[in-house]
Amino acid sequence: MENIKEPHEVQHFATSVNEIELLFHEPKVSGLELMEKADLKHIECLELFQLFEDNFKKIAKDEIVDLSAKGFERFVTKEAEYRGYSVNNDPEVTDKRELTPVEILKLAGLDPEEHFLILVNKDGTKVSYGHQPQVKIKIQCGGMHFVTERKDCIVDIEHCFNCGVIPVIAFKYIIKINTTPFTVDKPAMTGREILALINETPETYYLRYKHKGGAKIVEADEVVDFTACGIERFSAKAKNCTEGRVNKRDFLLPEEDINYLEEKGIAYETVLNGETQWVILRGYGIPAGYNHANPDIAIRIPQNYPIAPLDMFYMYPNLARTDNQAIGALSPLTIEGKSYQQWSRHRTAANQWVPGEDNLATHIALMNHSLQQEFNKR
Template identity: 40%
Template sequence: MQTNHENDDIIDLEDFAAAGKPVPKGKKYRIRIDKEVKVVVVDNMTGREILALVEKTPEKFILRQRIKGGVQPVGPDDSVSFLAPGVERFMTIPNEVTEGDGSQTRRQFALLKGDAAFLDSLNLRWESVVDGGVHAVIIYGWPLPSGYNVASADVHVRFNSGYPDTQLDMAYFAPALSRASGRGINNLSTTPFDGRSWQQWSRHRTPASAWRPGVDDLSTHMALVEDWLAAEVRK
């Protein structure tokens, strides 16, 4: 399983996903895991096998699959087909949960059932936190598209008293994000929350993406945040 960028028989999954082309059977497949590129000779692997390609284990790392339109968790024994439409890349996240360390995940305010289910589906640690009267959900280790200074960052979203009838707005990242190219990012500022400094992304809905009460929620807001992040590195 050696990396080879010159062999025309190798299918680059990220390129095929971007072009919307179907992935053919019976080839070698180039997959990206974090910043590492690997070539495999099979068209499906388990989460455990994908982690092993970069010398990691499910006991210490969580695996997530980036597909066109979203991110999905991959369990150790889940089978991933490289022939499935839209498979882009894979991300690993350190599993910081250890038994008996006495740490408590904070649930300082109740979430809507759908929002809690969405957060649980991410397979990432999350907390609901109240600080200075501000209610926010913090998601730890949110994966970022290629082109930023870090592969993942913590992100929090703030809730106002009118939610879900009134919109969610903006997103806040720690550590601060920058483009790997060195090009600046507009409309950023710094704000404190929960004892940390967060980078506020002042991005707002347009009339075309106006908040839809009864339809939009935390999951659709985070999909919009993903679009902001991807659009920034495409500039």
């Protein structure tokens, strides 16, 4: 060991860690200070050794060494022999680099037949090994954190939604599709996997889940996390076909509107025309007296519907009365690249839109009334 004196009696103490030359102003330093000074990565995974001329000594991270002492050459590190982790906040240690969930449970004194393992990542996300008991888990240095749950734990997603609680990771989950409950052993499934439970596919059925904000369409390969907060239940509906094609669904209507249209057997599509949302009633039957008995009828759906009211309706092809009487308050509007006919028919002060009471069904009823009343005007 060489002590270096500089002008003004400033003394430095030189040593090395893994051949990295280091200088200290004080002779006594801790093992941790030596490792930090050498800018080593993942210090928690390393052990420090002090080398002498004919032997060596392990230095703990909180142990103090005297750099002014004679007789040793340098310091070296090697990968720690043991790695620590915790199970349900109880510390565990192993000399193995890989363990299975079953091994981790047994080392923690838990019965793998009754419990399953969950890894808690540093960002708070969790990985369940409930159905992967023999997968190899690489034991990372720095401390991994595991928790356990019992295998008899079954979480009802709809019950959690109704109680306003976040579902925990469980061994099994109860999800409801339409009115039928299904017990599944995965914390997440794709739309295709969920539809397979009712022997259907995304090609013939569309799937949505209900949440506190309304409903959301689930795409075929979209993954639904059952442990996410706010999922109540699923609804699967057949895609109506007209002339050999599947009806378009650019956006999802509220459930009560969908139920109304399907109960009435009304063929419809939801279409985005630019940024404007439209529901188009295909081949809708209207009162007699017009030149077309089954036009397509478009109704604009505001972004904040059903709080915002529905207003007016649009016809394609354009309507005319068969008695050649004129129809008032009509104007053209392009929708789907076609020239629709706008019927400017509005609610009165005595019949204003009431959120929670009015919807697509009440608007269609007013539309039917307007089409019939046209013949009472003139």
